[in-house]
Amino acid sequence: MKANTEFIPFARPSIGIEEEAAVIEVLRSGWLTTGKAARAFEEEFASFVGAKRALAVNSATSGLHLALEALGVGPGFKVATSPYTFTSSAAVARHLGAEVAFCDVAKDDYNIDPELLDDLLSGDASIKAVVPVHVGGLPCRMAEILETCRRHGASVVEDAAHAFPLRLKEGAAGTLGDAGVYSFYATKTITTGEGGMIVARDEAVLRRMETMRLHGFDRAAWDRYTSKAASWRYDVVDAGYKYNLPDLLAAVGREQLKKADLFREQRREISALYLGAFGGHPALENPPSHPSHAWHLFSLRIRPEVVKIGRDEFVERLQAAGIGVSVHFIPLHLMSYWSRRYSLSPSDFPRALDKFSRTISLPIWQGMTRAQAERVAATVLEIAEGARA
Numbered sequence: 001m002k003a004n005t006e007f008i009p010f011a012r013p014s015i016g017i018e019e020e021a022a023v024i025e026v027l028r029s030g031w032l033t034t035g036k037a038a039r040a041f042e043e044e045f046a047s048f049v050g051a052k053r054a055l056a057v058n059s060a061t062s063g064l065h066l067a068l069e070a071l072g073v074g075p076g077f078k079v080a081t082s083p084y085t086f087t088s089s090a091a092v093a094r095h096l097g098a099e100v101a102f103c104d105v106a107k108d109d110y111n112i113d114p115e116l117l118d119d120l121l122s123g124d125a126s127i128k129a130v131v132p133v134h135v136g137g138l139p140c141r142m143a144e145i146l147e148t149c150r151r152h153g154a155s156v157v158e159d160a161a162h163a164f165p166l167r168l169k170e171g172a173a174g175t176l177g178d179a180g181v182y183s184f185y186a187t188k189t190i191t192t193g194e195g196g197m198i199v200a201r202d203e204a205v206l207r208r209m210e211t212m213r214l215h216g217f218d219r220a221a222w223d224r225y226t227s228k229a230a231s232w233r234y235d236v237v238d239a240g241y242k243y244n245l246p247d248l249l250a251a252v253g254r255e256q257l258k259k260a261d262l263f264r265e266q267r268r269e270i271s272a273l274y275l276g277a278f279g280g281h282p283a284l285e286n287p288p289s290h291p292s293h294a295w296h297l298f299s300l301r302i303r304p305e306v307v308k309i310g311r312d313e314f315v316e317r318l319q320a321a322g323i324g325v326s327v328h329f330i331p332l333h334l335m336s337y338w339s340r341r342y343s344l345s346p347s348d349f350p351r352a353l354d355k356f357s358r359t360i361s362l363p364i365w366q367g368m369t370r371a372q373a374e375r376v377a378a379t380v381l382e383i384a385e386g387a388r389a
């Protein structure tokens with residue numbers, strides 16, 4: 001029998017007739033941009049994560065930018081994050097004229113190391129904010145991070161782009177720091193194609209983000225055009241951005257939100273299958289687990305001392321077998337911009353470098369069938385066996 005090589009994508013959104021109907025309703029409503037659906041999405045999302053208020057934005061990148069701006073990051077300050085992330089976790093600091101201070105990840109996982117962070121903050125009083133990233137959906141060690149940041153007077157903006165839904169006993173990921181940002185990018189755990197959400201603890205911070213989200217207007221367009229007392233007059237109180245989420249996308253988000261727990265359960269089942277298949281295999285190292293893991297990513301590591309092919313060839317063999325994979329992350333200090341700006345060399349963050357050199361993210365998405373996950377696992381095992389030194 002011919003081997004099944006039908007392509008299994010690395011990621012695929014799960015969109016149903018509910019999302020289609022919701023978009024059609026908005027299309028027919030006469031109001032396409034930010035309005036009723038975006039407001040409802042914000043309220044429903046806030047209630048889901050247990051935040052008093054949430055602000056819908058057009059990406060997590062915009063959300064991170066707004067949050068750092070509202071918390072006072074600007075020229076003369078630094079923002080600390082780990083190099084083991086997507087570039088926008090750090091780039092938003094540069095957009096505000098601030099610099100970035102990188103901190104290596106923990107020994108055993110892909111998240112920022114709280115002890116190294118404490119050292120970094122102790123030696124640099126200009127660090128105004130820290131952006132911990134819950135990489136792949138594994139929660140950061142927030143209690144330690146929050147304590148360290150409090151002691152050093154630094155704000156905490158959680159990058160929860162991978163961490164929805166992720167509920168801990170202290171609260172949902174994203175609601176634990178001063179602000180938290182979620183992503184609804186096409187590959188994320190719920191999606192609006194492009195989109196994001198911000199939550200924050202302090203009402204003044206929320207108000208500042210709300211103003212800066214839409215041109216620095218003192219009032220949203222929705223209020224100006226639609227209320228009975230609609231008025232054309234508005235003021236511009238600052239040079240704001242254009243970061244609002246249109247109703248067309250918010251309508252998709254509302255439907256996705258209803259399925260968030262079901263999606264998470266589907267991904268958890270795939271993770272359980274992978275963890276079981278690879279656990280104890282001498283060539284493979286499973287990602288760290290956690291009861292609340294959001295399982296946005298399943299980032300497996302290979303052991304170079306056991307497997308005689310490198311990660312790149314492992315990836316090529318998986319792709320040749322029809323399996324879409326990715327690598328999370330190419331650390332930022334290996335990227336030309338970041339290495340040039342801060343004169344960084346690969347060995348400056350040895351843990352990030354080591355993890356990057358051995359990691360492969362496998363397909364894990366809502367709607368993926370058990371048969372597909374089994375085929376991914378079997379193919380990984382076959383390659384690992386065939387390549388043992």
Ligand SMILES: Cc1ncc(COP(=O)(O)O)c(C=O)c1O
Pocket residue numbers: 058059060061062085086088089133159161162182183184185195196
């Ligand atoms: C950790 C992390 N933060 C932020 C972002 C930015 O998200 P968005 O595409 O919604 O701006 C991403 C995107 O992949 C990400 O992986």
